[in-house]
Amino acid sequence: MENDRPYGREPHPSMNPHITLLTLGVDDLERAVAFYRDGLGFSTKGIIGTEFENGAVAFFNLQSGLKLALWPRKSLSADSGLPLRASSAIEFSIGHNVSSQHEVDAVMRQAEQAGAKIVKPAQPTFYGGYAGYFQDPDGHLWEVAFNPGFASLG
Numbered sequence: 001m002e003n004d005r006p007y008g009r010e011p012h013p014s015m016n017p018h019i020t021l022l023t024l025g026v027d028d029l030e031r032a033v034a035f036y037r038d039g040l041g042f043s044t045k046g047i048i049g050t051e052f053e054n055g056a057v058a059f060f061n062l063q064s065g066l067k068l069a070l071w072p073r074k075s076l077s078a079d080s081g082l083p084l085r086a087s088s089a090i091e092f093s094i095g096h097n098v099s100s101q102h103e104v105d106a107v108m109r110q111a112e113q114a115g116a117k118i119v120k121p122a123q124p125t126f127y128g129g130y131a132g133y134f135q136d137p138d139g140h141l142w143e144v145a146f147n148p149g150f151a152s153l154g
Contacts, residue, residue, distance in 0.1 A: 108121070
């Protein structure tokens with residue numbers, strides 16, 4: 001009987017792919033909070049933890065228990081032990097899927113009015129959808145998309 005375990009390793013518990021927190025490192029916490037709270041309408045209790053060194057952070061409730069945290073890049077560097085380096089907008093993107101082309105256009109307008117930089121205006125995609133990209137004030141890349149086949153992926 002063949003061993004069907006990868007590389008002959010003993011079985012172990014798998015990581016549950018349930019992400020609960022997405023933290024974005026930001027250069028100016030107050031500016032970032034204003035963008036997400038006032039510009040995009042995300043709900044938050046505001047900045048907390050200011051009494052602790054490297055503790056100031058803001059949390060936003062997203063959906064299904066997922067939270068977005070905004071934390072100064074210097075604090076994230078101090079906490080992780082990794083050196084502070086220049087950021088790059090193409091390290092990852094955050095996807096916001098909506099149910100129509102009209103909603104894509106509306107979200108892109110809202111983001112631009114809030115101070116986002118539109119890096120790719122919404123347009124038809126190769127997969128039959130419609131999408132555009134913007135960057136928040138810290139350069140984080142967001143894709144706003146209508147993908148009619150999204151529910152069947154994965």
